[in-house]
Amino acid sequence: MxxxxxxxxxxxxxxxxxxxxxxxxxxxxxxxxxxxxxxxxxxxxxxxxxxxxxxxxxxxxxxxxxxxxxxxxxxxxxxxxxxxxxxxxxxxxxxxxxxxxxxxxxxxxxxxxxGRKVIVRGTKSSRWKLTEHQVQQVRTAILAGEQARDLAIRFGVHPETITGAAVGRRWSHVTDPPPLVFVGRGRHGRWAVADP
Ligand SMILES: [Zn+2]
Structure with missing residues (x-):
């Protein structure tokens, strides 16, 4: 090497x-x-x-x-x-x-x-791994206006993992903050907490 x-x-x-x-x-x-x-x-x-x-x-x-x-x-x-x-x-x-x-x-x-040792629900590759605590951090950061691209770098995961954590599905059991939705389109859109 x-x-x-x-x-x-x-x-x-x-x-x-x-x-x-x-x-x-x-x-x-x-x-x-x-x-x-x-x-x-x-x-x-x-x-x-x-x-x-x-x-x-x-x-x-x-x-x-x-x-x-x-x-x-x-x-x-x-x-x-x-x-x-x-x-x-x-x-x-x-x-x-x-x-x-x-x-x-x-x-x-x-x-x-x-998340280096824990097996996160439904994920196998480390590039897709986030802990529940990190999912909470991701949602809080996105609500505060941070970009998924930047969060992907910060957490060392794929950007799709960040948006997946934000919108839920796999992470619907994390409720603080609850799953997010993107309201509106493009530059005029914004992230918000999804209605239960
Ligand atoms: Zn830090």
């Missing part, structure tokens, strides 16, 4: 070393690849894999972008045995207010809530 990367990029590590100008501080490196999406601050939004959310620091240490963000915000390193978890269930989010220190158990629950 490294050999193939070498052929393609000239350097086996280049795939994961973020392509930002040298000499930036860790803060600047995070900021250079982050985008605000709603309340979340998404690192490397065009990449799906957790491998693309790792940075190599000058010390040679590999660190997840969300771990680095927590450490910079709190001005200390993550104590050994603890993990940086997401309140927002959004793995690529590096918004410090959404990050908290958790135990291994919190970290597992965090991961489960994000």
């Amino acid at each position: 490294h050999h193939r990367r070498w052929q393609r990029n000239g350097d086996p590590l280049r795939l994961v070393v973020d392509r930002v100008p040298p000499g930036l501080t860790p803060q600047q490196r995070l900021a250079a690849k982050s985008e605000r999406r709603g309340e979340c601050l998404i690192y490397a939004p065009n990449w799906k894999s957790a491998d693309h959310r790792k940075l190599i620091l000058a010390s040679g240490r590999w660190v997840g972008a969300h771990v680095l963000a927590w450490e910079l915000a709190n001005e200390r390193s993550v104590p050994s045995g603890l993990f940086v978890c997401h309140k927002c269930d959004t793995p690529p989010c590096i918004e410090p207010a959404h990050l908290f220190l958790g135990t291994p158990r919190d970290n597992n629950e965090d991961r489960d809530r994000k």
Whole structure:
């Protein structure tokens, strides 16, 4: 695998070393690849894999972008045995207010809530997976005017999964908020809560 990367990029590590100008501080490196999406601050939004959310620091240490963000915000390193978890269930989010220190158990629950381990009703591929909590977040965000396209990136799923979560059917058992309908057409339309 490294050999193939070498052929393609000239350097086996280049795939994961973020392509930002040298000499930036860790803060600047995070900021250079982050985008605000709603309340979340998404690192490397065009990449799906957790491998693309790792940075190599000058010390040679590999660190997840969300771990680095927590450490910079709190001005200390993550104590050994603890993990940086997401309140927002959004793995690529590096918004410090959404990050908290958790135990291994919190970290597992965090991961489960994000749907990496739970089997979500009627879905098989991870590209189609959302948890019930995420469906609630999706509907709330869509009612607030966020685009399905942006939410698909934020949650790492197909855009159809986002609209599917919004309108229900598979997710009709999630009722807070209840399933949505698109009222009107095109630019003149808007999302609203469906009548029961
Ligand atoms: Zn977040």
